[in-house]
Amino acid sequence: xxxxxxxxxxxxxxxxxxxxxxxxxxxxxxxxxxxxxxxxxxxxxxxxxxxxxxxxxxxxxxxxxxxxxxxxxxxxxxxxxxxxxxxxxxxxxxxxxxxxxxxxxxxxxxxxxxxxxxxxxxxxxxxxxxxxxxxxxxxxxxxxxxxxxxxxxxxxxxxxxxxxxxxxxxxxxxxxxxxxxxxxxxxxxxxxxxxxxxxxxxxxxxxxxxxxxxxxxxxxxxxxxxxxxxxxxxxxxxxxxxxxxxxxxxxxxxxxxxxxxxxxxxxxxxxxxxxxxxxxxxxxxxxxxxxxxxxxxxxxxxxxxxxxxxx
Amino acid sequence: xxxxxxxxxxxxxxxxxxxxxxxxxxxxxxxxxxxxxxxxxxxxxxxxxxxxxxxxxxxxxxxxxxxxxxxxxxxxxxxxxxxxxxxxxxxxxxxxxxxxxxxxxxxxxxxxxxxxxxxxxxxxxxxxxxxxxxxxxxxxxxxxxxxxxxxxxxxxxxxxxxxxxxxxxxxxxxxx
Numbered sequence: 036x037x038x039x040x041x042x043x044x045x046x047x048x049x050x051x052x053x054x055x056x057x058x059x060x061x062x063x064x065x066x067x068x069x070x071x072x073x074x075x076x077x078x079x080x081x082x083x084x085x086x087x088x089x090x091x092x093x094x095x096x097x098x099x100x101x102x103x104x105x106x107x108x109x110x111x112x113x114x115x116x117x118x119x120x121x122x123x124x125x126x127x128x129x130x131x132x133x134x135x136x137x138x139x140x141x142x143x144x145x146x147x148x149x150x151x152x153x154x155x156x157x158x159x160x161x162x163x164x165x166x167x168x169x170x171x172x173x174x175x176x177x178x179x180x181x182x183x184x185x186x187x188x189x190x191x192x193x194x195x196x197x198x199x200x201x202x203x204x205x206x207x208x209x210x211x212x213x214x215x216x217x218x219x220x221x222x223x224x225x226x227x228x229x230x231x232x233x234x235x236x237x238x239x240x241x242x243x244x245x246x247x248x249x250x251x252x253x254x255x256x257x258x259x260x261x262x263x264x265x266x267x268x269x270x271x272x273x274x275x276x277x278x279x280x281x282x283x284x285x286x287x288x289x290x291x292x293x294x295x296x297x298x299x300x301x302x303x304x305x306x307x308x309x310x311x312x313x314x315x316x317x318x319x320x321x322x323x324x325x326x327x328x329x330x331x332x333x334x335x336x337x338x339x340x341x342x343x344x345x346x
Numbered sequence: 347x348x349x350x351x352x353x354x355x356x357x358x359x360x361x362x363x364x365x366x367x368x369x370x371x372x373x374x375x376x377x378x379x380x381x382x383x384x385x386x387x388x389x390x391x392x393x394x395x396x397x398x399x400x401x402x403x404x405x406x407x408x409x410x411x412x413x414x415x416x417x418x419x420x421x422x423x424x425x426x427x428x429x430x431x432x433x434x435x436x437x438x439x440x441x442x443x444x445x446x447x448x449x450x451x452x453x454x455x456x457x458x459x460x461x462x463x464x465x466x467x468x469x470x471x472x473x474x475x476x477x478x479x480x481x482x483x484x485x486x487x488x489x490x491x492x493x494x495x496x497x498x499x500x501x502x503x504x505x506x507x508x509x510x511x512x513x514x515x516x517x518x519x520x521x522x
Binding site for chain 1: 411413414415426427429430431432460461464465466
């Protein structure tokens with residue numbers, strides 16, 4: 036039986052297939068806890084988990100907070116507003132200062148790729164990457180893998196199309212690593228300006244045609260059009276994007292009978308997918324959110340649960 | 347070296363006798379049985395089947411995984427694998443028979459009681475164990491006992507069941 040050895044969870048790129056599967060297996064057991072009347076187990080009682088978010092986030096932070104609370108941990112929220120960040124303190128110094136107050140885990144989000152890793156190297160406390168620019172968002176990748184495995188019974192051999200703004204997406208990168216490691220094949224689909232050159236090297240196929248992606252796939256994974264991240268324009272207009280890459284019920288019929296729809300949220304209704312698709316029986320969007328809690332509980336358990344004093 | 351202390355036939359006889367005792371003392375009304383993973387859960391199923399054979403009524407059966415309620419998480423190094431707890435019925439008002447294979451320090455039962463109570467408010471909880479060995483660390487005692495055993499601290503009492511170990515016996519082995 037595999038044993039968990041890592042201090043941190045930073046990327047899916049660095050995890051082995053066995054490690055990913057071990058987390059998914061562990062998460063299965065945690066899913067049941069959230070279905071109880073008393074949605075709480077005493078596992079991490081007395082542990083302190085710090086949300087260290089240098090970039091605003093509501094759902095990821097909330098999901099981690101709920102996961103920690105359901106394990107009886109205390110949660111400290113360190114958000115960017117009014118903090119010492121605006122006084123010029125570096126992220127590593129901030130983490131070291133909070134670590135000096137004896138905490139057990141940092142959940143780090145930062146707008147610069149690699150900051151969670153930098154912090155992880157400098158502190159003894161466990162670090163979970165909750166998103167670093169367009170690099171990785173490993174727990175999102177894991178919860179997507181969990182959802183696919185739960186629905187399809189397997190991941191190996193499936194074809195998953197990731198559609199939209201690949202360029203700015205940490206979710207896409209974590210998913211490409213996770214899916215290919217577990218034996219799925221990945222199609223990247225979107226306007227040429229939003230698919231960086233060289234993505235094939237990660238083991239993915241590239242197409243600019245949504246039609247082609249729909250025909251070939253078992254799952255369509257739509258990314259949010261991140262309007263706030265696009266300082267330059269990568270496509271002429273939203274209307275044109277919707278026309279070429281927006282998903283409606285008609286297009287859904289062109290795919291396989293059991294084609295499933297996923298999205299990391301928050302959805303732009305009517306842009307990447309129409310409401311009728313998001314709310315159709317093919318949509319796994321809310322199940323992804325539910326599974327996010329189970330997966331994050333599993334990760335917290337593995338990283339924080341074991342750490343004894345003489346580690 | 348392993349010393350055999352219970353054979354298959356004796357185990358079968360004990361389970362039959364205990365099942366009758368449970369039915370006599372706890373009654374069939376509101377009876378529910380919950381086993382502790384993993385061998386307690388197997389024994390729980392056997393006891394439930396025995397009782398169902400007598401009453402011809404289905405008994406609510408559940409399984410507890412107490413990993414998340416342990417008090418030694420940081421003491422035992424890498425964490426144990428978590429399995430699922432399954433209590434597919436409402437515990438409130440039930441007369442619950444909790445089943446485990448070996449009662450030793452009492453810590454597993456302490457964790458199991460905490461977890462059970464998070465699921466509801468049973469009327470009564472009684473404890474059945476196949477083996478009651480000495481050296482308790484908590485004030486917990488069983489209500490139904492298959493067999494009492496004395497074993498040294500450096501020895502382990504292992505219950506083997508065909509569902510999990512492909513044979514049926516109880517052995518005492520020296521820890522390495």
